[in-house]
Amino acid sequence: MRWPARRTADRGSGPVTALMVMAILALVFTIGITALFAAAADERSTAMHAADAAALAGARGVLDDAPAALSPGFTTPAEIPMLLGGGVCVQTGRVEAFRLAAANNATLTSYCYNVFTDTVRATVRMNVSNVGDGVATAAAEAVTSFQPASCVLASDFTPPPDDPPVEEPSPDEEPSPPPDPDPIDTTIDCGFGGLAVIFRFPEERFYFVDLARALDDRDPRLTR
Numbered sequence: 575m576r577w578p579a580r581r582t583a584d585r586g587s588g589p590v591t592a593l594m595v596m597a598i599l600a601l602v603f604t605i606g607i608t609a610l611f612a613a614a615a616d617e618r619s620t621a622m623h624a625a626d627a628a629a630l631a632g633a634r635g636v637l638d639d640a641p642a643a644l645s646p647g648f649t650t651p652a653e654i655p656m657l658l659g660g661g662v663c664v665q666t667g668r669v670e671a672f673r674l675a676a677a678n679n680a681t682l683t684s685y686c687y688n689v690f691t692d693t694v695r696a697t698v699r700m701n702v703s704n705v706g707d708g709v710a711t712a713a714a715e716a717v718t719s720f721q722p723a724s725c726v727l728a729s730d731f732t733p734p735p736d737d738p739p740v741e742e743p744s745p746d747e748e749p750s751p752p753p754d755p756d757p758i759d760t761t762i763d764c765g766f767g768g769l770a771v772i773f774r775f776p777e778e779r780f781y782f783v784d785l786a787r788a789l790d791d792r793d794p795r796l797t798r
Contacts, residue, residue, distance in 0.1 A: 617710040621700050624678035625714035626796055628685075628696035631674035633716040633794030635667030636687055636694060640720060641786040647779035651725040651762065655689045658722050662688045671696050683711070690723045692765070693797070715797045720789060721765035727780075728768065731760040734775070759783075766792065 636658075643666075644657050659666060663686035671694075675682040680698040687694045697713040734755055754775035761768030762780070770783035 617700060617703060618712065620678070621680065621698060621710035621712035622714070624675050624680035624700070625696055625698045625712040626716075627674040627678055628671040628680075628682055628698055629694050629714040629716040629796065630794050632667035632671035632685060632687065632694040632696055633718045635670035636718050637720060637789040637792055637794070639666050640789055641782070644782055644785065647774075647777065647781040649779055651727060654725050654764070655722040658689050659687070660689060662686065662690065664689055667694060692717050692719070692721045692723070694718070694794075716794045717797055718794050719766050719792050725762050725764040727771075728761045728763075731758070731773075734758065734773075 640658060643659075644654065646657065648654055648657065658664070665685065666687050668682070668685045671685050672682045675696070675698045678698075679702070680700050682696060683699050684697040685695070693715055694717070695713065695715045697711065699711045700709045703709040757775065758773040760771055760773065760780075762771050762782075763769070769785065769788055771780045772783055773780050
């Protein structure tokens with residue numbers, strides 16, 4: 575009779591089966607955890623992309639808005655940051671940043687343009703999450719490359735005299751006011767080379783020349 579041997583084989587198959595089940599469960603668990611981490615990483619990457627897009631769009635909006643903001647002209651370069659808002663959390667460009675965040679399925683939660691450091695910072699929150707551990711958030715910072723707080727007039731610019739010479743009229747002529755001097759062309763460097771400006775009389779103010787075209791060629795860049 576071979577029954578005892580058969581019962582011994584049956585008893586030995588139990589632990590083997592249990593080990594196989596545990597190995598399969600461990601494998602399934604590992605695959606699940608890996609997939610979960612991969613999905614979370616993908617959502618963080620998507621949030622970062624949305625934040626980058628929002629910051630760059632905000633910086634582009636700042637550049638597009640600058641020509642109109644600076645159209646009143648300035649008496650000294652120190653006035654340029656003030657014309658652009660003169661603050662560390664100006665909202666210029668926020669609309670563009672909001673649109674790009676929305677285009678990437680995210681919501682813009684905070685936005686600041688620092689005029690003095692030429693930085694645009696945007697924070698976004700994704701609208702949905704497939705992971706179940708809360709929606710992903712991200713922040714990004716960009717610069718326009720137009721640095722209003724660093725603007726410097728060309729060193730060869732000579733201010734006009736306060737009292738220009740006036741020709742004495744003849745005794746039988748009525749005195750007439752002296753004509754305004756001709757405008758003076760010069761340049762100003764705001765971080766990327768000389769921009770054309772003109773000094774006009776009698777306002778005694780500087781005005782940018784074709785600033786919109788110059789800024790249209792600038793590409794904002796990410797800093798972090």
